[in-house]
Amino acid sequence: GGAWYDVTRVFYKTYRKKCLKRGIHAKMITYTNEAAELIKNEMPGFATVRALPQTFAVPSSTKIYADKIILQVFGEQPLAIMVQSKALTGAYKKYFESLWQIAKSIKK
Helix, strand or coil, rough: CCCHHHHHHHHHHHHHHHHHHHCCCCCEEECCCCCCHHHHCCCCCEEEEEEEHHCCEEEEEEEEECCEEEECCCCCEEEEEEECCCHHHHHHHHHHHHHHCCCEEEEE
């Protein structure tokens, strides 16, 4: 939701531009009540977004890339934890793909 963009707005804008230049696109899953905020803040062409019902909501964000997982919690004091593990990353990717299959497509 909006908390992510509030904390990372300047950094994330530059990051997305660099990703697009390199041909990197994101797959994102959000929750139905946060989908409009995410779509509003994402650059066109950077991410494919799907939404899950609010009943799936957790108070964190997870990034998966290469052999790394970043768990992020936004609150009074934002927190991020990075774990580097090929085995764990593989398990998280399978979990993400399972959620991706049941999430509904979001159109801008």
